[in-house]
Amino acid sequence: MAVRSTIMDTNSFRPEMESALDPQTRQLTRERAVLGPAYRLFYRKPVHLVRGRGSHLWDADGVEYLDVYNNVASVGHCNPRVVEAITRQASMLNTHTRYLHENVLHYAEDILSTMPDEVNRIMFQCTGSEANDLAIRVAQSYTGGQGVIVTHEAYHGNSALTSKLSPALGTAQSLGLRMRMIPTPDTYRVEIAGQVANECSPEVFGGWMADQLAQAVADMKRHGIKFAAFLADSIFSSDGVYPAPVGYLKPVIDKVHELGGVFIADEVQPGFTRTGDAFWGFQRHGVVPDLVTSGKPMANGLPTSLMAARAEVLEPFASSVPYFNTFGGNPVCMAAAQATLDVMRDEDTMGNAKKVGGVFMKALKEFQAEHACIGDLRGAGLYIACEIVKPGTKDPDQRKALDILESLRGNRVLTSVCGRYGNILKLRPPLVFSEDDVDWFSTAFGKTLKECGE
Amino acid sequence: MAVRSTIMDTNSFRPEMESALDPQTRQLTRERAVLGPAYRLFYRKPVHLVRGRGSHLWDADGVEYLDVYNNVASVGHCNPRVVEAITRQASMLNTHTRYLHENVLHYAEDILSTMPDEVNRIMFQCTGSEANDLAIRVAQSYTGGQGVIVTHEAYHGNSALTSKLSPALGTAQSLGLRMRMIPTPDTYRVEIAGQVANECSPEVFGGWMADQLAQAVADMKRHGIKFAAFLADSIFSSDGVYPAPVGYLKPVIDKVHELGGVFIADEVQPGFTRTGDAFWGFQRHGVVPDLVTSGKPMANGLPTSLMAARAEVLEPFASSVPYFNTFGGNPVCMAAAQATLDVMRDEDTMGNAKKVGGVFMKALKEFQAEHACIGDLRGAGLYIACEIVKPGTKDPDQRKALDILESLRGNRVLTSVCGRYGNILKLRPPLVFSEDDVDWFSTAFGKTLKECGE
Structure with a gap:
C-alpha cells in the first residue's frame, strides 16, 4: 500500500x-x-x-x-438570513473588540450555552488555524508542558505552529520536535484481540487508543518533554472519519487528564450540529474538553473562528500575555455567526x-x-x-x-x-x-x- | 524613564x-x-x-x-461601495480557492500592479498575523536560515511564531531564541556624531541602522544561527512612527541582501496609500522587498490579508509544502478588497x-x-x-x-x-x-x- x-x-x-x-x-x-x-x-x-x-x-x-x-x-450557500445579517451590520458599524459592542457579547453567551458548563470563556479569531494556534499556547501555559499529541493523519492548521502538528500535510512539512503521533483510530482495520475495532465496545476500543496515547506520553517523558495536550477532532476527519463506537474517546480523555495534559477539541469538522446527535462532536463521546476550537461552519463563510476554554485553563496565558485579533469578534463577523446559529436552531x-x-x-x-x-x-x-x-x-x-x-x-x-x-x-x-x-x-x-x- | x-x-x-x-x-x-x-x-x-x-x-x-x-x-466606515460589493457577492457565491473564481484572480493582478515588477506572486490569508507567519516560513525556506531581525518595539502578529517576533507584547511573551532586535529608529532621540537623526541625511541615518543590523547578524552567526529575514514595517508604527528622513531604509535593505537575508515589508500599517506619497510604505524608501504582507486596511473591515513575493523567493516553500487557507481569497473577501481598492483609486x-x-x-x-x-x-x-x-x-x-x-x-x-x-x-x-x-x-x-x- x-x-x-x-x-x-x-x-x-x-x-x-x-x-x-x-x-x-x-x-x-x-x-x-x-x-x-x-x-x-x-x-x-x-x-x-x-x-x-x-x-x-x-x-x-x-x-x-x-x-x-x-x-x-x-x-446553505448564500443563506438569505446570513446575507441579510451581514449587510445590515456592515451598513451600520464594523470596528473591533477594543470598543464595546453587543454582538460579540451576545454571541459569546449564546454559543457557550451550547457547551458544557465547565467551558465558560471564549475568544474569537478569524480562522481555525488561528484558534488552534492560540489553544496550543494556552494549553502549554496552563500545563507548563510543551508536548502535543495528534493522530497520524491529523490536520490542524496552516500556521507555523499548527503545521508542525499536521502530519496530513505530507513529508515536506517537518513536524515539531515535541509532538508525537498516535495511530489513526481506524475502526475498519485495527484489530483488538482478534476483533475488528468497529465491533468492539467503546471501552475496549477507547482503551486501546488510551494505551497508544500513554505510550506516546512515555516516549515524550523519555526525551525530557512534559506532556501538554491531546489535540483531536472527535470525528478524525482527515484521518478518514471514525465516528463510532460512540463513546470511545472517553477512556482516551480520561487518560489525557490522568497524565496531566489537557484535551483540545478541534470542532472545525464535527461541530455545529453536523453529527446529528449533538451540537458538538465531543458531546457524542460524553467528554468535557478543556479547550474547544472551531472555525469553518461558524459564520457560513465569513472568516470567523473561536477558542473556548475553562476559565482556569485560560487564566495563566490570558492574564499575562496580551492577545488582540483585529478582525476577531468584529460586529459583522459576529452578526454572521449569530444568524448562522439562529438558522441552525430555527431550522x-x-x-x-x-x-x-x-x-x-x-x-x-x-x-x-x-x-x-x-x-x-x-x-x-x-x-x-x-x-x-x-x-x-x-x-x-x-x-x-x-x-x-x-x-x-x-x-x-x-x-x-x-x-x-x-x-x-x-x-x-x-x-x-x-x-x-x-x-x-x-x-x-x-x-x-x-x-x-x- | x-x-x-x-x-x-x-x-x-x-x-x-x-x-x-x-x-x-x-x-x-x-x-x-x-x-x-x-x-x-x-x-x-x-x-x-x-x-x-x-x-x-x-x-x-x-x-x-x-x-x-x-x-x-x-x-471610511461603512463605505457604501464596499458594503454593496459584499452584499452582492455574498448573495451570489462564497466558496474557496479550490474552485476557479474570477474575483481572486482579478484582485491578485490588480493589487500586484501597484507593486514593483519583481514582486509577482501573491497568496491570500485572513489576518496580518497569518500573512507574517507565512512570510517567515517562506523566507526561512528560501534562505535556509532561521534568524529573524525586528526592531525593539515591533509588533508583527498574534500567532505563536509572530508573537515571538513581537517585543511590543511585553516581557510576559517570550521572544524566539533565533530572533534579534535592533534599536528603534528613533529619529527624535538617536544622535549620530553629535547630530540628531532627523537632521541627518537618509544615507547617514540609514548607515547607522544598517550597522545595527550587521551587528545583530554577527551575533546570530556567533550563536550558530543563519540569518533569514529582516521583518519591518517601513513606518515603524508600534515603535513610535518614524517616517523620515525618507530613504533611510535603503542602506538597511542593501545590508540585508549583502548578508544573505530577505526583506519582509510588513505593510499592515503604512500600505494602501496612507503615507500620501506612495501606495506602499517601502516605495517611499526606494527599496524592493522580497516579501510583502498586509492586512488591516485591505478590505475595509472584512478579515482579509495578503502575502506577495518574488516568484523565486516563494518557490522553495510553495512547491513543496501544501498551504490552503479556507477563507483566504474567498469571493466575498476579494469583492470587498476589490471595492476598497477601486475606491482608493477613484477617490x-x-x-x-x-x-x-x-x-x-x-x-x-x-x-x-x-x-x-x-x-x-x-x-x-x-x-x-x-x-x-x-x-x-x-x-x-x-x-x-x-x-x-x-x-x-x-x-x-x-x-x-x-x-x-x-x-x-x-x-x-x-x-x-x-x-x-x-x-x-x-x-x-x-x-x-x-x-x-x-
Missing part, C-alpha cells in the same frame, strides 16, 4: 491536464500562476463556480451541481442531519450491497465516509476513488477524498441537505459506478 | 474604574468577563459604538465622535492623505509652538505621531499622554498611543479624513490641552 508523500497526489488539477480543458477554464487556470505553486485546484477538470443556493452550486455554463462536500456553507439542522444523514446512509448501504469496491461505510449525521477498496480485501484503492470523484463531478456531484491513502470519499454536505438531494446523489452515484466499471 | 512591562499599562480600561461608568456601559463591561482576561477595552471610560460613516462614529447615546485612529475602515485616497495630512500637520505644528509638552511631530500623509514629553526635555510623559487621550475622548475624538513609553499619540484616521475633520480635531485638541493644564 503506497502512502502518499503529500496531499498533492490526491484530488487536484495539474498543468499537464490542461489540454482537456475548454478555453475559458484553461485561461483561468493559467491566470492562477500569479498565486504561486502552493494553490491547488480540485479535479482534473477544475470547476468554475459562479452561484450557489442551499446545497446547490452552478458553474459559468449554468450547469447545476449538488454540493456534497462544503461544510463552510453550513446553513433544526441537528434534526435534519440525523434524519437526512440516516436516509443518505441507507442509500449508500444499498450500493454497498451491490458493489464490492465499497469496503466500509461509516458516519454520523451528515458526515459520511465511503471507503473504496480492492474487492474482497481492505486494501485502499486510491485510483478508483479518484476516478469515482471525477465521474461524480461529470455527473454533477461535488465531493472529495480523505484519509492516509486518499481512497475515502468524504461526504460532508451543507446541513440543509435534503432527501431530494440524496436522490440526486444516488442517481449520479449509480451512473458513476457503472462508468467506473462497477 | 520607566518602560512598560506590557501593553496593559497603556490606553485601557481596568475593572477598578467601573464605578465611574453609566449603568449600561458598566453592564457591558461586566458581560465581557466571558471573553476572559486577555481582552482589553480602550479608555478609562470605554466607548460603546453603534454606528459609523466616513471618519465619524456614534455611540449608543447618539454622541458623535471623530475617528482619528482606525486604519481598518480605510475608505484618490493617496492625494487626500497627502493634502489633508499636510493640513493636519500644519495645525498640529501651531499647537506645538504654544505647548512645550508636544516634543516632536512627525508623519507621512495621514499617519502622524505626536510625542508628549516633559517640557524642556525629551523625556516621555506617558501620564500626560494618557490624560490627553481621555480628554480627547471626552471632546469626541478617538485615538490611542504607541511607542516604547506609551507617550506618543498615534493619529491614523480613515483615509477619507477631510479638512473639516482637521478643524474638528483642532477644536477638541485645543480644549483638551487646556483641560490638561497646558
Whole structure:
C-alpha cells in the first residue's frame, strides 16, 4: 500500500491536464500562476463556480451541481438570513473588540450555552488555524508542558505552529520536535484481540487508543518533554472519519487528564450540529474538553473562528500575555455567526442531519450491497465516509476513488477524498441537505459506478 | 524613564474604574468577563459604538465622535461601495480557492500592479498575523536560515511564531531564541556624531541602522544561527512612527541582501496609500522587498490579508509544502478588497492623505509652538505621531499622554498611543479624513490641552 508523500497526489488539477480543458477554464487556470505553486485546484477538470443556493452550486455554463462536500456553507450557500445579517451590520458599524459592542457579547453567551458548563470563556479569531494556534499556547501555559499529541493523519492548521502538528500535510512539512503521533483510530482495520475495532465496545476500543496515547506520553517523558495536550477532532476527519463506537474517546480523555495534559477539541469538522446527535462532536463521546476550537461552519463563510476554554485553563496565558485579533469578534463577523446559529436552531439542522444523514446512509448501504469496491461505510449525521477498496480485501484503492470523484463531478456531484491513502470519499454536505438531494446523489452515484466499471 | 512591562499599562480600561461608568456601559463591561482576561477595552471610560460613516462614529447615546485612529475602515466606515460589493457577492457565491473564481484572480493582478515588477506572486490569508507567519516560513525556506531581525518595539502578529517576533507584547511573551532586535529608529532621540537623526541625511541615518543590523547578524552567526529575514514595517508604527528622513531604509535593505537575508515589508500599517506619497510604505524608501504582507486596511473591515513575493523567493516553500487557507481569497473577501481598492483609486485616497495630512500637520505644528509638552511631530500623509514629553526635555510623559487621550475622548475624538513609553499619540484616521475633520480635531485638541493644564 503506497502512502502518499503529500496531499498533492490526491484530488487536484495539474498543468499537464490542461489540454482537456475548454478555453475559458484553461485561461483561468493559467491566470492562477500569479498565486504561486502552493494553490491547488480540485479535479482534473477544475470547476468554475459562479452561484450557489442551499446545497446547490452552478458553474459559468449554468450547469447545476449538488454540493456534497462544503461544510463552510453550513446553513446553505448564500443563506438569505446570513446575507441579510451581514449587510445590515456592515451598513451600520464594523470596528473591533477594543470598543464595546453587543454582538460579540451576545454571541459569546449564546454559543457557550451550547457547551458544557465547565467551558465558560471564549475568544474569537478569524480562522481555525488561528484558534488552534492560540489553544496550543494556552494549553502549554496552563500545563507548563510543551508536548502535543495528534493522530497520524491529523490536520490542524496552516500556521507555523499548527503545521508542525499536521502530519496530513505530507513529508515536506517537518513536524515539531515535541509532538508525537498516535495511530489513526481506524475502526475498519485495527484489530483488538482478534476483533475488528468497529465491533468492539467503546471501552475496549477507547482503551486501546488510551494505551497508544500513554505510550506516546512515555516516549515524550523519555526525551525530557512534559506532556501538554491531546489535540483531536472527535470525528478524525482527515484521518478518514471514525465516528463510532460512540463513546470511545472517553477512556482516551480520561487518560489525557490522568497524565496531566489537557484535551483540545478541534470542532472545525464535527461541530455545529453536523453529527446529528449533538451540537458538538465531543458531546457524542460524553467528554468535557478543556479547550474547544472551531472555525469553518461558524459564520457560513465569513472568516470567523473561536477558542473556548475553562476559565482556569485560560487564566495563566490570558492574564499575562496580551492577545488582540483585529478582525476577531468584529460586529459583522459576529452578526454572521449569530444568524448562522439562529438558522441552525430555527431550522433544526441537528434534526435534519440525523434524519437526512440516516436516509443518505441507507442509500449508500444499498450500493454497498451491490458493489464490492465499497469496503466500509461509516458516519454520523451528515458526515459520511465511503471507503473504496480492492474487492474482497481492505486494501485502499486510491485510483478508483479518484476516478469515482471525477465521474461524480461529470455527473454533477461535488465531493472529495480523505484519509492516509486518499481512497475515502468524504461526504460532508451543507446541513440543509435534503432527501431530494440524496436522490440526486444516488442517481449520479449509480451512473458513476457503472462508468467506473462497477 | 520607566518602560512598560506590557501593553496593559497603556490606553485601557481596568475593572477598578467601573464605578465611574453609566449603568449600561458598566453592564457591558461586566458581560465581557466571558471573553476572559486577555481582552482589553480602550479608555478609562470605554466607548460603546453603534454606528459609523466616513471618519465619524456614534455611540449608543447618539454622541458623535471623530475617528482619528482606525486604519481598518480605510475608505471610511461603512463605505457604501464596499458594503454593496459584499452584499452582492455574498448573495451570489462564497466558496474557496479550490474552485476557479474570477474575483481572486482579478484582485491578485490588480493589487500586484501597484507593486514593483519583481514582486509577482501573491497568496491570500485572513489576518496580518497569518500573512507574517507565512512570510517567515517562506523566507526561512528560501534562505535556509532561521534568524529573524525586528526592531525593539515591533509588533508583527498574534500567532505563536509572530508573537515571538513581537517585543511590543511585553516581557510576559517570550521572544524566539533565533530572533534579534535592533534599536528603534528613533529619529527624535538617536544622535549620530553629535547630530540628531532627523537632521541627518537618509544615507547617514540609514548607515547607522544598517550597522545595527550587521551587528545583530554577527551575533546570530556567533550563536550558530543563519540569518533569514529582516521583518519591518517601513513606518515603524508600534515603535513610535518614524517616517523620515525618507530613504533611510535603503542602506538597511542593501545590508540585508549583502548578508544573505530577505526583506519582509510588513505593510499592515503604512500600505494602501496612507503615507500620501506612495501606495506602499517601502516605495517611499526606494527599496524592493522580497516579501510583502498586509492586512488591516485591505478590505475595509472584512478579515482579509495578503502575502506577495518574488516568484523565486516563494518557490522553495510553495512547491513543496501544501498551504490552503479556507477563507483566504474567498469571493466575498476579494469583492470587498476589490471595492476598497477601486475606491482608493477613484477617490484618490493617496492625494487626500497627502493634502489633508499636510493640513493636519500644519495645525498640529501651531499647537506645538504654544505647548512645550508636544516634543516632536512627525508623519507621512495621514499617519502622524505626536510625542508628549516633559517640557524642556525629551523625556516621555506617558501620564500626560494618557490624560490627553481621555480628554480627547471626552471632546469626541478617538485615538490611542504607541511607542516604547506609551507617550506618543498615534493619529491614523480613515483615509477619507477631510479638512473639516482637521478643524474638528483642532477644536477638541485645543480644549483638551487646556483641560490638561497646558
